[in-house]
Amino acid sequence: MARFGLFSNDVGIDLGTANTLIWQKGKGIVLNEPSIVAFDRTTKHIIAIGHEAQEMVGRTHREIKTIRPLKDGVIADFEIAEGMLRAFIRKLSASWQPARRMVICVPSGITEVEKRAVRDSAEHAGAKEVHLIAEPMAAAIGVGLDVHEPVGNMIVDIGGGTTEIAVIALSGIVADESIRIAGDELTTSIVNYFKRQHNMLIGDRTAEIIKVNVGSAYPLDEELVIEVKGRDLVSGIPKSIEVGSDEIREALNENITVIVDAVLNLLEKTPPELSADIFDRGIILTGGGALLKGLDQRLQRETKLPVHVADDPLTAVARGTGKVLEDLSAYSSVLIKSKRY
Ligand code: ADP
Ligand code: MG
Secondary structure, eight states: OGGGTTOOSOEEEEEOSSEEEEEETTTEEEEEEESOEEEETTTOOEEEEHHHHHHHTTOOOTTEEEEOTTTTTSOSSHHHHHHHHHHHHHHTOTTOOOOSEEEEEEOTTOOHHHHHHHHHHHHHTTOSEEEEEEHHHHHHHHTTOOTTSSSOEEEEEEOSSOEEEEEEETTEEEEEEEESOSHHHHHHHHHHHHHHHHSEEOOHHHHHHHHHHHOBSSOOSSOOEEEEEEEETTTOOEEEEEEEHHHHHHHHHHHHHHHHHHHHHHHHHSOHHHHHHHHHHOEEEESGGGGSBTHHHHHHHHHOSOEEEOSSGGGHHHHHHHHHHHTTTTTGGGSOOOOOO
């Protein structure tokens, strides 16, 4: 603490499947990078993380492998995830000291074993005190909701690997649903669509660019066109075609329907008093997936509720984690109670 004057080494971490964001106490968001690691296949030695590792994706040679250690929202590769976390924290400052306190977000559906793994990783990365918070709770705090109120709010956080849907009231999660259909699956469905409909192989990064630029979940006021380059599956030769946003919407539709159904499902399971609150307040969308064009309109049509996209949805969870870190005593009731072994 003393060494940095106003700043401490306490950090809040949104360890997302797609992006890792770190909030440093007194400073705000100090790191925002893809959750990607490039490592040596044989030694498991980490070669690059974040943006630098992302540049290597799809361009590595036999000795190097790039992975996203959190893929489905939980730690898929423990050793690599821990190395990534440690490397990110070390990146924050040249005169690095171990973070004393860490507040880390985890998916709401996480098991005890998975919680243990996150805690252990944080401790190995230098934390003396680790607090866990459920992602939708952090998202709710991040968008400015008063989560302590005896009023129900519904949050839908669409990340890379998981969509987390939760009803929050009185500092707790009343009902939740977590599905493994989110941004990654939407991207994959575009790759598959091009194979099927256009006999064309496109890369994941191309598919993501298509999704972000012309992807939609509801008819657009003005439909868009994009030029797509890839490899012809029959001739093997590179080719380029133009496709419309209506086609991409068709490609995304099946997975969008799964997300919408999960929301409807949770609405059905919500206690009536809270349903009444949600009827008045609507649904709040966070996470990168909230930026998909027309997703709010689609959800609005199917749920008949008001739907709001959070401001800066990609940082909502990190901002919420930050608020909790800045005032741990005020937010102690929203933290996940730890089981001691
Ligand atoms: P996580 O919390 O799992 O790390 P994020 O909340 O950072 O995930 O969101 C990442 C996902 O959001 C990715 O799948 C990315 O493709 C998607 N995404 C980002 N921007 C957009 C956009 N404008 N339209 C649609 N999807 C987007
Ligand atoms: Mg997230």
